[in-house]
Amino acid sequence: MVEILPKMPKSWNPESKPHKFCPGCGHGLVLKALGQAIDELGIQDRVVFGCDIGCSLLSWDFFNVDTVQTHHGRTTPVMVGIKRANPNLVVVAYMGDGGGYAIGSQHLVNAATRNEKITCILVNNTNYAMTGGQMAPTTMPGQKTETTPYGRDVEETGYPMLGPEMVAAITREGAYAARGSVAKFAQLKKYIKKALENQMAGRGFSFVEALSTCPTNWRTNAAQTWQFIEETMTKYFPLGEFKVPEGKED
Amino acid sequence: MNDKPITGEKKVFMTGNEVVAWAALAAGAEVMFGYPITPQNEIMHYWTRLAPKYGRKFLQTEDELSAGFTLIGGVLAGKKAFTATAGPGNVLMQEPMSMAEAMRIPTVAVIQQRGGPSTATVIYSQQEVNLTCFGGNGEGLRVVYSTSSHQELFDYTIKAFNTAWKYRFPTFVLADGYQAKMRESLVIYDPFEKMEMVEPEPFVGKPGTPGVDRKPAHLRNAYSVEEELYEALSKDIADYEKAVPELVEHESFNTEESELLVIAHGVVYRSAAMAVKELAEEGRKVGYFRPITLRPFPQEQLKEAARKAKQILVVESAYGQLYRLVRENLYGADIPLKTMFMPGVGITPEEVREKCVALLDGKEA
Numbered sequence: 219m220v221e222i223l224p225k226m227p228k229s230w231n232p233e234s235k236p237h238k239f240c241p242g243c244g245h246g247l248v249l250k251a252l253g254q255a256i257d258e259l260g261i262q263d264r265v266v267f268g269c270d271i272g273c274s275l276l277s278w279d280f281f282n283v284d285t286v287q288t289h290h291g292r293t294t295p296v297m298v299g300i301k302r303a304n305p306n307l308v309v310v311a312y313m314g315d316g317g318g319y320a321i322g323s324q325h326l327v328n329a330a331t332r333n334e335k336i337t338c339i340l341v342n343n344t345n346y347a348m349t350g351g352q353m354a355p356t357t358m359p360g361q362k363t364e365t366t367p368y369g370r371d372v373e374e375t376g377y378p379m380l381g382p383e384m385v386a387a388i389t390r391e392g393a394y395a396a397r398g399s400v401a402k403f404a405q406l407k408k409y410i411k412k413a414l415e416n417q418m419a420g421r422g423f424s425f426v427e428a429l430s431t432c433p434t435n436w437r438t439n440a441a442q443t444w445q446f447i448e449e450t451m452t453k454y455f456p457l458g459e460f461k462v463p464e465g466k467e468d
Numbered sequence: 469m470n471d472k473p474i475t476g477e478k479k480v481f482m483t484g485n486e487v488v489a490w491a492a493l494a495a496g497a498e499v500m501f502g503y504p505i506t507p508q509n510e511i512m513h514y515w516t517r518l519a520p521k522y523g524r525k526f527l528q529t530e531d532e533l534s535a536g537f538t539l540i541g542g543v544l545a546g547k548k549a550f551t552a553t554a555g556p557g558n559v560l561m562q563e564p565m566s567m568a569e570a571m572r573i574p575t576v577a578v579i580q581q582r583g584g585p586s587t588a589t590v591i592y593s594q595q596e597v598n599l600t601c602f603g604g605n606g607e608g609l610r611v612v613y614s615t616s617s618h619q620e621l622f623d624y625t626i627k628a629f630n631t632a633w634k635y636r637f638p639t640f641v642l643a644d645g646y647q648a649k650m651r652e653s654l655v656i657y658d659p660f661e662k663m664e665m666v667e668p669e670p671f672v673g674k675p676g677t678p679g680v681d682r683k684p685a686h687l688r689n690a691y692s693v694e695e696e697l698y699e700a701l702s703k704d705i706a707d708y709e710k711a712v713p714e715l716v717e718h719e720s721f722n723t724e725e726s727e728l729l730v731i732a733h734g735v736v737y738r739s740a741a742m743a744v745k746e747l748a749e750e751g752r753k754v755g756y757f758r759p760i761t762l763r764p765f766p767q768e769q770l771k772e773a774a775r776k777a778k779q780i781l782v783v784e785s786a787y788g789q790l791y792r793l794v795r796e797n798l799y800g801a802d803i804p805l806k807t808m809f810m811p812g813v814g815i816t817p818e819e820v821r822e823k824c825v826a827l828l829d830g831k832e833a
Contacts, residue, residue, distance in 0.1 A: 231679060263677040271690070279686045282679025284672035286544060287688040288537065289567055295534040299541020300672065302527060303499060303549070307673045325537075328530035 227253025229262045231282045238276040242443060244400040244430030245273060248341055249280055251398075251407035251428075252310065255414055256283070261308050266300055268293040270313035270322070272348045274341060277312060291322025294329050297336050308418055311338045316346045319355035319379045330385050330423045333393060337413045337424040340381060342455065343432040351435030355379040358454060363435070378454050385425045386460035392422030395461040399429035401448050402457065409459070412466065421463050429455055473522055477657045484647040487618050488552065488578050489514035490656050491625035496665065497576070498547040499525040501538040505557040506590035507645035508580040512552070532557040536564025536575075543573050544687070546670025548629050550576040554645075555584055558596050558603070565638050566604030570689040572704065573671075574632035574639070578625065581644040583812035592645035593812040594734055597789035600640050601763040607701070609708045611639040611715055612763040614733040618652035624760075626659045633666040635711050642762065644785075646735050646814065708764070717760035718769045722748050726755030728828055729777035731770075731794055732784060733759050736815050740783050743820035752828055759793075767797040779804045779827060783820055787811040806832075 226232060230253050239245045256262055265283040269275050271290035278287035288296045297309040318326050318340040329336065345363050346352040352365040356378045360369040385395040394416040398406030406428055413424035429451050433443045459468070473493040482490075488511045492500065500519070502512045516526050529535045535551045542549035553561050558579055568575045581596040583589030602608040611631050613624040625641050632639035659665060671685055678684030691697040719737075721744060723729060732740035737758040744756045757773040759766050774780060780803050784790040787809045795805065808815070808823050826832035 229679075231684065262679075263675075263681075264673070266672045275688075275690055278688045278690070279684075282677075282684050284674075284678055284685040285687065286672065286685075287690055288540075289563060289689075292533065292537045292564070292567075295529065295537035296541040296544070298527075298534075299501065299538035299543075299549075300545045301541070302525065302538070303542040303545035303547045304670070304673050307545070324530050325534055328534070 223254060227257050229253045229256040229281050229283060231279055234279045237280065239273065240434045242431055242433035242440070243273070244343065244428070244432070245277065245341060247400040247403060248339065248406070248428045248430060249277055251403060251410050252339065253281065254407055255411040258411065259414055259418070261414070261418070264306065264308045266297070266307050266309045268297045268309065268311050270317035272314040272317055272346065274312050274314050274317070291317045291320070291325065293317065294322060294325040294336070294338060298329055298334050301334065301336050305335070308414060309336050311336060313338070313340050315340060315342045315344070315354045315356040319381055327388065330389050330393065330425065333389060333422045335417050335420055335422065337417045338426070339410060339413070340425070340427045341430045342381070342427050343430040344451065345432060345435050347432050347435050358450060380455070381427045382425060382460045385423070389423055389461060392463050393461050394422070394424040394463060396459040397427045397429065397455060397457050399447060399452070399457055400431060401429070401444065405457065416463060416466070471522065472658060473518065474656055474658045476661070477655050479653065480656055481651055481653045482618070483510060483649055483651050484618055484621050484643060485510035485580070485649070486514045487621045487654065488625050488641070489518060491622045492550055493518055493522060493524065494656065494659055495626040495629045496548055497524065497550050497629065499527070499542050499549045501527050501529055501535045501542065501549065501551050503529050503532050503535045503553070503557060505554050507582055507648040508552040508554050508578065510648070511578060532560035533563055536561045539575050540564055540568055540573050543575055544671040545673060546668050548633070548668045550578065552578040552580065554580045555582040555596070556587060558599055562599065562603035565610070566606050567689055568638040569604060569606050569609050571687055572636040574636050576628045576632050576639050578641045578643065580648040581642065589812060590645070592785065592814060594644060594736060594785040595789065595811060596642065597762060597786060597793070600642050607705065608763055609704055610637050610763055611635070611761065612642050613640065613760060614642045614762050615647065616735050616737045617654070618647070619654040621647060622654055622656055630666045631715070633668055635715070637708065642734065644735055712764045715761055715764050716766040716769065718766040719758045719760060720756065720769070720773045721745065722755030723757065723773040724776060725753055726776060727753040727778040728781060728824060729774055730754065730756040730781045730783060730820065730824065731758070731790070732756065732782070733762060733790055736783055736785055739815050739817045740820050742817035743824060746817070746821060747824055754824055754828065762793060765793055765797050770794070770797050771801065774798060774801055774803060777803050779806055781806045781808060781823065781827060783808040783815060785810050785813055785815060
C-alpha cells in the first residue's frame with residue numbers, strides 16, 4: 219500500500235509558503251525531506267533549527283519549529299551551544315557549502331572531532347549562490363563561476379572538498395556521515411532521518427551533505443540542471459553512507 | 469552536590485582570574501565557553517576545577533569565534549553563560565558579540581586587556597576600550613564595566629549577569645592583565661542573599677509545539693529591506709537610550725574644589741586617585757572623575773564634575789581611547805584637555821602626581 223503524505227509537511231510554516239528560493243532551487247526539496255523526517259519522528263516540539271548565511275538563510279521562518287538564523291559559517295557552534303545547554307532538544311545546523319567547508323570549516327572539523335551530538339545538513343550546489351555565483355570549495359574542476367570565469371583550475375584552486383568523506387575519516391564510532399541528493403529524494407530523506415535518530419540516541423555527530431541544484435547560477439535549463447546534478451556532480455561526489463554506527467547499516 | 473559555592477561572606481586573598489571564576493559561580497552561571505589566551509587563562513583553570521563540584525559546565529572551543537557563538541547558543545537555550553578573552557581573542561569575539569547585539573542576546577564576557585595592536589604583549593594595557601565598547605559592525609549597544617580592584621571584579625562580574633538578563637544587551641567586564649594576575653584581598657559572598665538576582669529564560673525550546681500551542685521563535689539578524697532594519701534597530705536604540713540613566717556609573721572626588729580634573733578608568737584610576745588625594749591633602753585644587761561604565765558613558769555626570777575645572781588631564785595606558793570618549797562626552801565645554809598616554813604600559817601614582825604638579829604649577833602647557 220502506498221502511503222500518501224500531505225503535500226506540505228506538518229512541521230512547515232504555511233505562512234511563509236510559497237518559499238523564497240529561486241525556481242528550480244534544491245533547497246525546497248532538502249527542507250521537505252527534513253520536514254517529513256521531523257513529522258515522522260514526532261519531534262516538532264523539540265527541534266531547534268539553525269540556518270546559516272547564504273541561500274540557507276531564506277529558511278529562517280520556513281518551519282513551525284524554533285529557529286535561529288546565525289552568521290556565515292557559525293551555525294554549527296550556535297547549535298552546539300544550544301545542545302550542550304539543553305540536551306533534550308534536537309538541533310539541526312543547516313548550511314551551504316561555503317558556510318560549512320570554507321568560512322566555518324574549523325567549526326565542522328572540531329564539532330565532528332568532539333563528537334557533538336548535533337545534526338548538520340549541508341547543501342552542496344557547487345557555488346556561492348546568494349552572492350551571485352562565485353567559486354565554492356565544492357565547485358567542479360573546469361566549472362565556470364563568477365570568480366573562475368575560465369573554469370576552475372585545480373592547479374590554482376584545488377579539487378572539490380569531500381565533506382562526508384572527511385567527517386567519516388575524523389570521527390569515531392557513533393558518528394554518522396552520508397551524502398544524498400535532491401535527485402534521489404527517498405534516499406536523502408532516509409539519510410536525514412537517520413542523522414536525526416542518531417542525535418536523538420545520543421550516539422554522536424551526524425552529518426548529511428545534500429547535492430542540490432542551482433539553475434540560476436549554473437545558467438542551465440531543466441534538462442541540463444538534472445544532467446549536472448545526476449551525472450556530473452556524482453562523478454566527484456558519490457552518494458551513499460560513509461560512516462554508520464554499528465547495527466545501523468542498511 | 470553542593471548548590472551554593474559561597475554562603476554568607478568570606479574574606480579571601482586571590483588573583484583576579486580566580487575572583488572572576490568565583491563570581492560567575494556565585495552569580496549562578498551554568499556554563500563557560502572559552503578558548504585559551506593570556507592573560508585570562510586562569511579564569512578557565514579555576515572554572516574547570518570548581519564547576520563540576522556545583523554541576524556547572526565548560527566547553528573549550530576551537531577559537532574565540534566558536535566560544536562566542538556557543539555562548540550565544542547556551543544563552544538562547546536559557547542558561548546564564550559567559551566567556552573570557554583578551555587581545556586578538558577579543559578581536560575575534562566581536563563577530564559573535566555583534567550578533568548578540570543585533571538579537572538582544574544577554575551574553576557576558578570578561579575581557580582581560582593585554583598589549584596591542586596585534587599579538588603585542590600578554591601583560592597589560594587599556595587598549596581594548598574601542599573594541600569592547602564599539603567593536604563589530606554596529607552601534608555599540610552594549611554595557612561595559614571597567615573595574616579597578618578585585619572587589620569590583622567580583623561585584624561587577626555578578627552585576628554583569630543581572631544587567632545582561634535585565635536589559636538584554638551583551639555585557640562586558642573590562643579588566644586587564646594586572647587585575648587578572650595580581651593577588652588582592654576582597655570579600656566574596658552569595659549574591660542571592662544580598663540582592664535581587666535576575667533569572668534567565670530560554671529563547672528557544674520552550675514547552676509546547678510551535679505553530680500548535682505557541683508561536684515558533686523565528687530569531688534572525690538579517691533583513692530584506694532598509695526600512696525593516698531601521699525599524700528593528702530604532703527600537704533597540706530607544707531601549708538602550710531609555711536604560712542609560714539606570715546603567716551609567718561613575719566615581720568622583722573633590723570636583724567642587726578642583727581646578728584640575730584628572731580622568732582615568734580601570735586600574736589606572738587607582739594610581740590617579742592616589743596621586744589626586746595626596747595632592748588634595750596638601751591643599752592643591754585637584755579632583756578626579758572615573759567612569760565605571762565606559763558604555764554607556766556617564767555624560768551628564770562628567771559634565772557636572774568638570775563644571776569648575778580650568779584644565780582636564782586624561783590618563784590612560786592607551787593612546788587616546790578614553791580621551792576620545794571624554795572629548796565626545798564633553799562636547800561644548802571650553803576646557804583645555806591635557807593627556808598622559810602610555811599605551812600598553814602601567815602608570816604609577818608618582819607619574820600621575822608629577823604630571824599634575826607640572827600642570828598645576830603652569831610648568832607644562
